[in-house]
Amino acid sequence: MxxxxxxxxxxxxxxxxxxxxxxxxxxxxxxxxxxxxxxxxxxxxxxxxxxxxxxxxxxxxxxxxxxxxxxxxxxxxxxxxxxxERRGTLAGPLRIAAPVTFGRMHLGPALYPFLCRHPELELTLDIDDRRVDAVSDGYDAIIRHGPIADSRLVAWKLAPSRRVLVASADYLERSGIPRTLQDLEGHRGIFYTNRGIADWRFQTTGGAVIARAKLAMGMNNGDMMRDAAIAGLGIALLPAFIAGPAIKDGLLREIEIDHQPEQEFIFMAHPQGRTPPAKLRAIADHLKKAFGNPPYWDPNPAL
The missing domain is CATH 1.10.10.10 (Winged helix-like DNA-binding domain superfamily/Winged helix DNA-binding domain)
Structure with missing residues (x-):
C-alpha cells in the first residue's frame, strides 16, 4: 500500500x-x-x-x-x-520566504505575537535575499519588496514602501549635495546587485527615468548597503524600512532631489490557481495592521 x-x-x-x-x-x-x-x-x-x-x-x-x-x-x-477552519482555528503548515533585512527588522517582530495567539500554526519562514521561485520551490507565499514580475503569482499589498536616497554627512561634505537627477551622475553609488545598476528609477512627468551614478560598491544585502553608506562610501537608494532608524539617529541624511524614486510596496504573493487558505489571508491581514499605512518605519512619509 x-x-x-x-x-x-x-x-x-x-x-x-x-x-x-x-x-x-x-x-x-x-x-x-x-x-x-x-x-x-x-x-x-x-x-x-x-x-x-x-x-x-x-x-x-x-x-x-x-x-x-x-x-x-x-x-x-x-x-x-x-x-x-471549520473549528474556527488557524492550524497546520505554512511555508513563506522573505528577504533577510525586512524579515529581521520588521516581519519577525510582527509575526511573533500572531503565532503566539495561534499555537496550532506550523510556520516555516525561509529568510533569503535571492529571488526564490514560489511555485517550483514549494512556498505557500513569498514576501517581497518591489515589483512582482512573475505572472504565476497573485500579489497582495501589505504596505507602501518609500525608497530614499541617503548618504553620510561626511560623504556629502566631501562630495557635495546632489540636487537633480543629473547631479547624481557625478556621485558614487552603492547598488543592490539583485536588481542591478539600473535600480535607481525615478518618477518624472514623462515616465520612469534611470539615474546612473559611478559604482562605489555593489552588494545583495540591505543591511550592508546601509552600513556602507554610513561609512561614507557613497549614496545609496534604500527602502525607508532599512534607512529609517539610521536617519533618525543622525547616521544618514536623506537627500532630496528634483524627482522622487518610483513608488514601491511590500507584497505577499501566492501561486496562482490555488485557493489561498484562511490562515494565509489572516497573516496578511495581521501584517497590514502591524505595518500601518503609512508604515511605522518611515521617518518622513509625507514626501
Whole structure:
C-alpha cells in the first residue's frame, strides 16, 4: 500500500533539491527521508530519483509522478486546513520566504505575537535575499519588496514602501549635495546587485527615468548597503524600512532631489490557481495592521 508520508517526502526531496534539505524541511533525519523514498519507489516498482554525491535527478517516471504527488500533497494540506477552519482555528503548515533585512527588522517582530495567539500554526519562514521561485520551490507565499514580475503569482499589498536616497554627512561634505537627477551622475553609488545598476528609477512627468551614478560598491544585502553608506562610501537608494532608524539617529541624511524614486510596496504573493487558505489571508491581514499605512518605519512619509 502506498503511504502518504512517502509521497510528501518525495515532493520535499524534489523541491528541496537534496535529501538533506528535505530532512530539514520535514524535521526528520536524513536516514528516515531516504527510507521513505526507497519504500515509495519499491511500492511503485520504479526508480523515481537518480542519486549521486552531487545532486538528485528525476527519472522519466519521477517526472511523470511528480505532478500527481504535488496535487495529492496539496489536497491533504487543504483538507487539514479546511477542518481547522471549520473549528474556527488557524492550524497546520505554512511555508513563506522573505528577504533577510525586512524579515529581521520588521516581519519577525510582527509575526511573533500572531503565532503566539495561534499555537496550532506550523510556520516555516525561509529568510533569503535571492529571488526564490514560489511555485517550483514549494512556498505557500513569498514576501517581497518591489515589483512582482512573475505572472504565476497573485500579489497582495501589505504596505507602501518609500525608497530614499541617503548618504553620510561626511560623504556629502566631501562630495557635495546632489540636487537633480543629473547631479547624481557625478556621485558614487552603492547598488543592490539583485536588481542591478539600473535600480535607481525615478518618477518624472514623462515616465520612469534611470539615474546612473559611478559604482562605489555593489552588494545583495540591505543591511550592508546601509552600513556602507554610513561609512561614507557613497549614496545609496534604500527602502525607508532599512534607512529609517539610521536617519533618525543622525547616521544618514536623506537627500532630496528634483524627482522622487518610483513608488514601491511590500507584497505577499501566492501561486496562482490555488485557493489561498484562511490562515494565509489572516497573516496578511495581521501584517497590514502591524505595518500601518503609512508604515511605522518611515521617518518622513509625507514626501
Amino acid at each position: 502506498m503511504r502518504t508520508e512517502g509521497i510528501v517526502t518525495f515532493v520535499a526531496v524534489v523541491e528541496g533539491g537534496s535529501i538533506s534539505e528535505a530532512a530539514r524541511r520535514l524535521r526528520l533525519s536524513k536516514s528516515v527521508v531516504s527510507e521513505r523514498l526507497a519504500e515509495l519507489e519499491k511500492t511503485l516498482g520504479s526508480v523515481l530519483v537518480h542519486r549521486t554525491t552531487r545532486k538528485l535527478t528525476l527519472t522519466e517516471d519521477g517526472l511523470a509522478f511528480l505532478e500527481r504527488a504535488r496535487r495529492i500533497t496539496r489536497e491533504m494540506e487543504e483538507a487539514v486546513t479546511d477542518m481547522s
